[in-house]
Amino acid sequence: MDTKSYTEYCTQHLSEFRHAVQEEASIALASWPARTAAVLMVISSIVTYADASGRGNPYADLTLFAYLVPVGLVATYPLISLLISDFQKYGPILIDLLCVTGLSGLFLSLFIVLRGAGSAEDLDNLYLNLQGQTAFVLAICSAFGYHTNYLKTFFRNTLFLVATAIVMYLLGTEFLVNNRLTVLEGYFLGVIASWVFYDGVRTRFYLKSTDADMRQHLYNQFSKLVYPHQLERIKLGDELESTMPLKEGKAIINVFDVQKSSEIRHERTREFFMGVFQSFLQICMEGYEHNPLRSRAFRLKETGDGFISAVGYPFLPIESRSLADSAVETALEMFRAFNEEVEKFNYSRPIKGAMGLAYNSVQGTFQSGGIRAYDLFGDSLIQAARYEELRKHPVLSKIIKAHAESLGFEHYHILVVQEVIYNSLSEAFRNLFIEVDLWGDEFEGYSFHSLHDNDARYVYFHVLD
Incomplete structure (x- = not known):
C-alpha cells in the first residue's frame, strides 16, 4: 500500500x-x-x-x-x-x-x-x-x-x-x-x-x-479504433464482429491519390498528409447516426498518400438523392478540403490530387485473427483503383491535358468515374464530365482488361483547379 x-x-x-x-x-x-x-x-x-x-x-x-x-x-x-x-x-x-x-x-x-x-x-x-x-x-x-x-x-x-x-x-x-x-x-x-x-x-x-x-x-483509446455505435453495442454485451454490416451490398468506392506525391520534398510532408486525411474523415462523418447506420461516406483506409472511402455501404447515405450524386458531391467537397490543406502547407509548387469512382458489389469483413479490424472487399474496390490509374494512360492523359489547357489549367485535379455512375447522375453533375470512348480509333491497340470492368466502353472525367 x-x-x-x-x-x-x-x-x-x-x-x-x-x-x-x-x-x-x-x-x-x-x-x-x-x-x-x-x-x-x-x-x-x-x-x-x-x-x-x-x-x-x-x-x-x-x-x-x-x-x-x-x-x-x-x-x-x-x-x-x-x-x-x-x-x-x-x-x-x-x-x-x-x-x-x-x-x-x-x-x-x-x-x-x-x-x-x-x-x-x-x-x-x-x-x-x-x-x-x-x-x-x-x-x-x-x-x-x-x-x-x-x-x-x-x-x-x-x-x-x-x-x-x-x-x-x-x-x-x-x-x-x-x-x-x-x-x-x-x-x-x-x-x-x-x-x-x-x-x-x-x-x-x-x-x-x-x-x-x-x-x-x-x-478513449478504444474509441480511436471503432465507431461510437460499436462502443455502445460492445458495452451492451455484443461481440465486435456483430457491430458492423457483413452482408454483401452495393457501394461507390472513391480511391484518392496525390499526383506525383513522391516528388514532394518538405520537412512537414507527414503533417500535410495527416491534415488532408483528417479533413477527409470529417467529410465522411457528416450526418453520422447510429440507428440506422448512416453517414456521408465510410472511411475505409489511408494508404500513405492515398485515401479510400465508400458511399452507400456499410453506412447508408444521408441524402435521398441518387448514390452517384452523393458520391460526386462528396468527391468535390474532398477536393475543396484538399485545396485548403495545400494552401496551409504553402508548398513551392502546385499539389494536385486524383480520384477514381466505381460502383459495384462490396462486402464487409473482420480479419480472421489477431486485431479484428473491419475491412471491405469486392469488385468495386478493384475497379475504383483501376479507374483512378486511368489518368496515367498515355492517350487518356493527353485528352485530359488538352481539355484542362482549354480551360486555362496548367495544374489540375482529376476525377474519373465509371459509366454506370455517370448515367446515374443528375443533369447538373453530368454536365461536369467529358466522355471518352475507349473503343475509339485513338485507343486502337490498347487493352482495358485491367479495369476489371468487361462492359466498359466509356469513361468520364472532370478536371478542376
Whole structure:
C-alpha cells in the first residue's frame, strides 16, 4: 500500500475526495457502523440502569435517556436522507454530532450514577465499575471520523479525551486518578480505529478513482479504433464482429491519390498528409447516426498518400438523392478540403490530387485473427483503383491535358468515374464530365482488361483547379 501516493492523490483531487468522504459518512450513518454504535449505547444504558436500580439509585430511570439524542439521530437519518436528497453532504458533520452527543450521554450517565451513590464505599465501587464503560464509550466516539484531513479527526479525538478528563475530575479527583490509564487506552483504541476508517476511505477513493481513470483512458483509446455505435453495442454485451454490416451490398468506392506525391520534398510532408486525411474523415462523418447506420461516406483506409472511402455501404447515405450524386458531391467537397490543406502547407509548387469512382458489389469483413479490424472487399474496390490509374494512360492523359489547357489549367485535379455512375447522375453533375470512348480509333491497340470492368466502353472525367 503506497500511503504517500494515496495522500498526494487525495490532495490533488480534494473536491472529489471530499464528495467521497461525504458519501462514505452517509453510508456509515445508514448502515452497520452507526447502527452498531447505537445498539451498544442502548445496551450500555440498560446495563447502567439495571446496576443503578440494584443499588437503589433514585435517578436510575434517567440513565435510560442518556443516549437518546445519538440513538435518535441514527434511527431517523435514513428517513431524513430520503426526504432531503442532498442531505448526505452533511454526513461528516452528523458523524461528529453523533460522537459529541454520544460522549455527552456518557457524561450524563456518569453524573446520574455517581450522584446516586449511597456511601463512600459505594462510590469507590462505582469508580471501579465505571472505568470500563467510560473507556469503551470514549473509544466508540473516537473511532468514527470522516474528514478530508485526518488531523481534524485526531484533534477532535484529543478534545474528547480532554473533555472526558475534565468531567471525571469534576465528578471526583479519585475517579480520574484511578481510571486514567483505562481512559488513555480507550482514547488510543479510538485513534487507531479512526485512522483505519480514514485510511479505508482514502484507499477506496484512490483505487476507485484511478480505476475509473484507467477505464476512461482505455475507453478513449478504444474509441480511436471503432465507431461510437460499436462502443455502445460492445458495452451492451455484443461481440465486435456483430457491430458492423457483413452482408454483401452495393457501394461507390472513391480511391484518392496525390499526383506525383513522391516528388514532394518538405520537412512537414507527414503533417500535410495527416491534415488532408483528417479533413477527409470529417467529410465522411457528416450526418453520422447510429440507428440506422448512416453517414456521408465510410472511411475505409489511408494508404500513405492515398485515401479510400465508400458511399452507400456499410453506412447508408444521408441524402435521398441518387448514390452517384452523393458520391460526386462528396468527391468535390474532398477536393475543396484538399485545396485548403495545400494552401496551409504553402508548398513551392502546385499539389494536385486524383480520384477514381466505381460502383459495384462490396462486402464487409473482420480479419480472421489477431486485431479484428473491419475491412471491405469486392469488385468495386478493384475497379475504383483501376479507374483512378486511368489518368496515367498515355492517350487518356493527353485528352485530359488538352481539355484542362482549354480551360486555362496548367495544374489540375482529376476525377474519373465509371459509366454506370455517370448515367446515374443528375443533369447538373453530368454536365461536369467529358466522355471518352475507349473503343475509339485513338485507343486502337490498347487493352482495358485491367479495369476489371468487361462492359466498359466509356469513361468520364472532370478536371478542376
